Amino acid sequence: MSTVAQQVQYESRLRPRYAVIAFLAALLIVGAQLMQLSGAHAPVNEVTVTLITENQRAGLDIVGAVLDLFGLAGVGTLLFWLHRSAQARQPQLKSAVRLTLLVGAALASVMAVIYVVIFTQKAHQFVTTGNQSYPQATALFKSSVVLIPGLLLDLGNLLLALGVVLASLSAMRVGLLTRPVGYAGVVSGALFLIVVPVLTPIIQGGWLVATAVILARRWPGGDPPAWESGEAMPWAPMQSAPPEPRGTRAQRRRRVSDKEVLAAVDRSRKEPPPNPRAGRSKRKRRK
Numbered sequence: 530m531s532t533v534a535q536q537v538q539y540e541s542r543l544r545p546r547y548a549v550i551a552f553l554a555a556l557l558i559v560g561a562q563l564m565q566l567s568g569a570h571a572p573v574n575e576v577t578v579t580l581i582t583e584n585q586r587a588g589l590d591i592v593g594a595v596l597d598l599f600g601l602a603g604v605g606t607l608l609f610w611l612h613r614s615a616q617a618r619q620p621q622l623k624s625a626v627r628l629t630l631l632v633g634a635a636l637a638s639v640m641a642v643i644y645v646v647i648f649t650q651k652a653h654q655f656v657t658t659g660n661q662s663y664p665q666a667t668a669l670f671k672s673s674v675v676l677i678p679g680l681l682l683d684l685g686n687l688l689l690a691l692g693v694v695l696a697s698l699s700a701m702r703v704g705l706l707t708r709p710v711g712y713a714g715v716v717s718g719a720l721f722l723i724v725v726p727v728l729t730p731i732i733q734g735g736w737l738v739a740t741a742v743i744l745a746r747r748w749p750g751g752d753p754p755a756w757e758s759g760e761a762m763p764w765a766p767m768q769s770a771p772p773e774p775r776g777t778r779a780q781r782r783r784r785v786s787d788k789e790v791l792a793a794v795d796r797s798r799k800e801p802p803p804n805p806r807a808g809r810s811k812r813k814r815r816k
Contacts, residue, residue: 541756544745544756547610551607551737557597560600561594564589564592568589570582584652587653597638601638608700609627611699611700617759618705630688633687640678640681647674647678693717701714704753706753
């Protein structure tokens, strides 16, 4: 059983490594989503048009799925370590969160690649064979080869979203993450399940970069104290110094008069002493 000091030393040694993992995961996930946003897109939601468009953008989707594979592997690795560090400070946290996270990340990343490869093959088959009719397109979509990977991908996204939300909340509650970064992790987890085309890469990329900044000890408000103490210490924002009390009118007048007295003393010290010869010369001239 490791002591608190050993746990803190272990985390301090590994924090730079996981900061790099978080930053690379941000680049990979944002790059994968930008790949999905680029290229040709179906103008209408219709199966025949979707298959024809997918045949045109097959390379972009495959590259994007591969980038997403490595990005989600980084997210799973990062949050697994963060949740374990949070559990060291609060043993009541459930280890099942890490299992949910790992299974979700594995399913979502691997099945995304498999599904995209199968889907692009079906799209190429639709474009190059047959008469490109609606019954032919629906038959391809109803194939178990397409349905099973799609269902497993949805399950993986659900487990991944749940794991990201719970791990982010756990790390925030014990103080390893600040509140803004913790809540950004919650929103990012939901976006793994409900994709918003423009907001998703911005929020998820920003959340991972902010996590990397904390792990690299570069957070503007200072390092969260839970990292150094080894105990659960929820993060609190820096508070500004309270304004100086005004006091009553008599107290304000007294403060002003004191300042005036001190200023007069300073002026008197700075003034040169009177010259006695000057007075004598004046008296001689008068005589």
